[in-house]
Amino acid sequence: MLLDLIVDNARIHTMDAARPQASRLGVLAGRVVGLDDELTGLSARQRFDAAGAAVVPGFNDVHCHTTWYGLTLAEIDLGGLRTIPEVYQRLRTGAENLGSGDWIFATGFNHHEFGGNYPDIAVLDQIAGGRPLYIRQTSGHSAIANTESLRRAGVFAPGFTDPEGGLVRRDEQGNPTGLLEETAQALIQDLVRPYSQADIRAALDRATRHYAAEGITSFSEAGIAGGWIGHSPAEVAAYQAARESGQLHARAQLMPAMDVLHPVAANADDGFGIGLDLGMRSGFGDDYLSIGPVKIFLDGALSGETAALTECYCSNPDKRGYLQGDADELKGRIIDAYRSGWALAVHAIGDAAIDLAIDAIGTARKRFGPPAVPSRIEHAAVVRPDQLPKLRDAEIAVTPQAAFFDAIGDGMMASLGEERSGWTYRAKSFIDGGVLMPGSSDRPCADGNALRGIQAFVDRKTRSGATFGAGSEKLSAYEALRAYTAVSGQATGFGDRKGTLVPGMLADFTVLENAPMDVATEDIAGIEVLGTAVGGEFTHGG
Structure with missing residues (x-):
């Protein structure tokens, strides 16, 4: 042979x-x-x-934003800066290379690196020179826009109201500061979307070439086609075209955003609920390109203190974050999607949101049986001790990102306090408690390098050198490597053919x-x- x-x-x-x-x-x-x-x-x-040399199974990042990351590689990069004047200068330099009518896009801003401060909207207006300017925060849960962007989005129109699940931040006089939280980001993004198929293919090519250089062979795209994480309603077609043209250099599992699911006019006997017009659902596709769980947001992020907690943040005795909609309606949508054949990838960071996620996923599973692809809680950050056995019993996988320890770990500990920090972005207690925990990064919201992620699971070091949360949550190097390989295969429904290097895989x-x-x-x-x-x-x- x-x-x-x-x-x-x-x-x-x-x-x-x-x-x-x-x-x-x-x-x-x-x-x-x-x-x-x-x-x-x-x-x-x-x-x-x-x-x-050592040979290991290819790294599998089960939660990242690949189209978004590929787009950022062609935008003004604000990462690595430490002062607001440096931000202004980087924007000025980048803007000089753009045409008079072009949008100015920047990425990589993290307010924690600047003492919690943001660029002044008046200075952004001066830099832009009448052009629209838009800066994505690294968390993905907030962004910064200048006045021209806000004007085009209708923020200054009479009767404007904030979108459900989002907020346009204003100063004491009621004027927008430029900060947009959660779903309010879509106000600006919808002015430039949908991206063309050619732009998305180019972004995938850039991103997955980078993945290959880092040893990544598979990834899960955490939200396509809708919401503020989708870039085109035809995003699957862009992925197909990228595969056919040799521009997709890693295997991809795609998570449609819940926003794109809608009632389907199927036969009444099918009990179809909500889905996509062709009836495809989780598990459709092949080993290289497939449809995974549906992605739904329940709350925000710890970095902006919008994640929904049961107890208040340390910074404010009245601030607990918020859900991105009515709890009963969110649960109803989750169950409706599940009964239509969709596994679930539920973004829940605060423990209050995790309570809702466990309840909704557990209820759906009891009514309709196990999913074709494992259901998951994305990030699963603040997990109380009493929630651990509930996750195990409902067979819910979790995707905590160790890369956040360096990027925002010190800020998260200050926001949460000592006890809750010990519950946050757990690792060892998930594994020991029988909860499936694959490796992931949330790139570009955090560093996507898999080896850095493995190290972060082992040392849990913050930027200041402190150990994030409980030292007992540290993994061994083998456990962390297994998370990015064998466990990632299991958590994405490919455990029978991906994640280990033995005959048949x-x-x-x-x-x-x-x-x-x-x-x-x-x-x-x-x-x-x-x-x-x-x-x-x-x-x-x-």
Whole structure:
């Protein structure tokens, strides 16, 4: 038999308990067909000498925003700055390269890096010179707009009211400050959307080339087609076209936004509820491009203190955040989507929102049985001890992002206090409690590098050097690697064919200078990615 690829001289960590180590790996038709002695006497069209490097299953980021990230790579980057004057200068420099009628788009602003301060709208107006300007916050839950943007969005029109689930921040005189929270962001975004198919394909190409260089072979796009996280109602078509044109360099699972589901005129006997006109639902597609859970927002973010808590934030005795709609209506939509065949990816960060998510998902599961793809709570940040067994019993996966420890960890601890910080972005207690916890980043809201995410799960270090929350929540390097590989496969419904390197599994792997288990914790993020392969075909290195 002539194989497609044989990897020799490797330190292979299969992430399969029954066969954890190997030194050779064979690939045929995109699948692993043998290890070590099983390859004796076989040859291949291609040989790859790993020269003693570590080989692990490809990293799988189960919650990121790939189209958005790809778009930001072509925008003015405000990341890494530390003073507001630096922000102004970066905007001025970027604006000089744009035409007189062009929008000015910027990304990467994090108010925590500036002592909680925001750019002055008057200065933004001066920089823009009459053009609309729009800055996305790294959290994705707020943005900053100048006066011209707000004017075009109708904010100054008589009778304007804030959208449900969102807020246009105003000063003491009632004038907009430029800060838009939650759903209010769509006021501006709807002026430029939908993006063209060509723009989305180019964004996917940029983003997934970057993923390949980081060892990422699979990802879940956390919201497409609608809301403030979708970029076109035809976003699936853009993904299909990117795949066909060779611009999609990693496997993708797509989560439609709940906003795009609507009543479907199906036969009354079907009890269809809400969905998409073609009737597709979670699980539709193949190993490379598929439809995953439907994404719904219940609350906001900890960074802007809009996540819904049962007790108040430390900064304000009257502030608990808020749900993005009436609780009963949100629960009703969740159940309606579930009975129509949709698994659920419920954004819930505060413990009050998590209570609602557990109740809604648990109720739906009891009524209609298990989903085709696991249901999840996205972020699952502030999780009280009493909520842990409820998550396990309802078989709900959770996606906490360790990358937030560095970006906003110190600010979150100040907002929540010591006890609740110990409950926040848990890891070890999820694993020990039998709750499925895959690896994810929420890129570009946080650093999307998988190796940095693995290190953050292990050390839980904040920007100040403190340990975020409870030190008992730290993972071992092996547990963190397993989260980004085998567990991510399970949590996305691909556990029978993705996430481990044993015969029959997809040949998605990453070649590393060293495995995370073989270096000091502080060196994990700096491990060099030597190669990345999807289905045995190298997307990076090789």
